[in-house]
Amino acid sequence: MAPHLTGRSVQHLVELEHGRISREIFVNEAIYQQEQEQIFARTWLLVGHESQIPQPGDYFVSCMGEESVILTRDRRDHIHVFLNTCRHRGMKVCRYDEGNTTVFTCPYHGWGYATDGQLVGVPYYKEAYHEALDRLQWGLIEVAQLANYKGTIWATWDAAAPPFLDYLGEMKLYLDTLLDCRDGREGGSEVIGGVQKWCMPCNWKFAAENFAGDAYHNISHRSVDLVGIGPSGRGRRDTDERSSARRLATSFPALGHGAVSFLQIEDVPYSPSYRDTPEVEAYFKHCYEERQRCLGAGARLLGLVGTVFPSMSYLARQPRSIAVWHPRGALQTEAWRWFLVDRDAPQEVKDVLRHYAMRYSGPGGLTEQDDMENWNYASAASKGVIARRYAYNYEMGLGLPYPDYGLPGVTTERIAEQNQRGFYQRWAELMEAPSWEALASKM
Numbered sequence: 065m066a067p068h069l070t071g072r073s074v075q076h077l078v079e080l081e082h083g084r085i086s087r088e089i090f091v092n093e094a095i096y097q098q099e100q101e102q103i104f105a106r107t108w109l110l111v112g113h114e115s116q117i118p119q120p121g122d123y124f125v126s127c128m129g130e131e132s133v134i135l136t137r138d139r140r141d142h143i144h145v146f147l148n149t150c151r152h153r154g155m156k157v158c159r160y161d162e163g164n165t166t167v168f169t170c171p172y173h174g175w176g177y178a179t180d181g182q183l184v185g186v187p188y189y190k191e192a193y194h195e196a197l198d199r200l201q202w203g204l205i206e207v208a209q210l211a212n213y214k215g216t217i218w219a220t221w222d223a224a225a226p227p228f229l230d231y232l233g234e235m236k237l238y239l240d241t242l243l244d245c246r247d248g249r250e251g252g253s254e255v256i257g258g259v260q261k262w263c264m265p266c267n268w269k270f271a272a273e274n275f276a277g278d279a280y281h282n283i284s285h286r287s288v289d290l291v292g293i294g295p296s297g298r299g300r301r302d303t304d305e306r307s308s309a310r311r312l313a314t315s316f317p318a319l320g321h322g323a324v325s326f327l328q329i330e331d332v333p334y335s336p337s338y339r340d341t342p343e344v345e346a347y348f349k350h351c352y353e354e355r356q357r358c359l360g361a362g363a364r365l366l367g368l369v370g371t372v373f374p375s376m377s378y379l380a381r382q383p384r385s386i387a388v389w390h391p392r393g394a395l396q397t398e399a400w401r402w403f404l405v406d407r408d409a410p411q412e413v414k415d416v417l418r419h420y421a422m423r424y425s426g427p428g429g430l431t432e433q434d435d436m437e438n439w440n441y442a443s444a445a446s447k448g449v450i451a452r453r454y455a456y457n458y459e460m461g462l463g464l465p466y467p468d469y470g471l472p473g474v475t476t477e478r479i480a481e482q483n484q485r486g487f488y489q490r491w492a493e494l495m496e497a498p499s500w501e502a503l504a505s506k507m
């Protein structure tokens with residue numbers, strides 16, 4: 065399965081023992097096509113959040129790789145993810161972003177599908193089909209597996225993929241720092257506002273590996289800190305709990321996931337961040353105290369960023385959000401960002417966080433703009449025939465030992481690139497493995 069433009073196997077393009085990765089994997093269309101088969105058609109992908117479809121008949125149109133899918137809740141309250149294509153001639157069955165319906169009616173010839181995917185309406189069923197069409201065989205195509213993890217909905221097209229919790233592995237600890245309530249209760253988040261969607265002229269892996277743990281690029285955000293977009297609308301861009309903590313990068317090379325978190329060495333008092341909005345400050349102080357009470361020493365671990373392989377990334381601190389990097393070609397990515405809040409937080413807290421989120425992330429967010437500018441220009445400067453001959457450097461921290469912090473995964477306090485190397489180790493394995501069975505020995 066070697067990509068024809070390079071004539072070499074993918075493993076030769078990803079030389080992790082030397083900390084070198086060929087630019088081809090970021091610019092080559094043949095490799096991009098191979099990713100669609102080997103990665104996006106097989107791995108677990110984030111589709112949406114259950115709070116986007118609270119009522120029966122609610123739907124949200126999402127993507128899995130290049131495929132349009134419909135996330136919906138049927139009349140019996142079951143959640144489904146369907147391929148958004150008519151079984152007759154392939155027309156997109158649902159062309160809205162979200163809404164509520166009892167039937168998805170195809171605009172082309174009018175076939176109608178119930179929210180459980182069944183084909184329930186066929187125009188001229190008697191006259192044209194003589195009632196011979198077996199409607200049970202022609203329902204919407206459904207994903208092979210679906211998981212609802214603390215409100216986030218994940219799906220895979222591959223029935224042989226491991227169950228979601230096995231796929232996630234011990235990355236769960238870090239993903240939970242995003243999804244759990246700020247006061248330490250499990251789950252309880254909801255999506256606030258709409259989903260921000262925009263396109264970037266770069267390969268999807270630029271964004272995924274950055275969020276997997278690029279602790280080295282802080283220089284890019286210096287201007288944001290000078291502008292002052294912090295929690296209360298001024299000051300440094302983030303909240304203040306980091307000052308007394310270790311900043312740890314954790315990689316799960318056998319799974320491809322990576323995370324960055326803060327681990328406080330001892331219990332530290334609450335650090336005020338929302339000084340200009342007393343109600344919000346009071347809410348987070350209360351959350352802090354509750355969290356200490358519920359989790360004890362476990363409250364010392366605070367999530368920062370991470371990537372669940374391949375293309376779901378998150379920001380676990382405020383403003384708390386999920387990004388999915390949808391592939392749209394070797395040099396094009398469609399980014400989607402959902403913002404999360406505690407479902408039972410007061411409205412004023414949600415409003416302040418919504419404004420903070422818009423200042424920080426998304427196409428108009430200043431921090432995300434810094435990142436995008438790097439990925440865009442790096443892509444343009446990497447696609448020429450000369451540039452493509454020269455590998456990128458992933459040597460940072462290569463070969464150094466990893467201390468034991470009592471946390472799962474390969475963890476270090478150093479600024480290093482083991483998270484990116486872990487991501488590409490899994491990427492290369494998946495790109496060549498014929499099946500999940502063949503990969504199982506490596507999990």
Ligand code: FES
Binds near residue numbers: 150151153155172
């Ligand atoms: S394409 Fe949908 S009814 Fe013909």
Ligand SMILES: [Fe+2]
Binds near residue numbers: 431
């Ligand atoms: Fe960044």
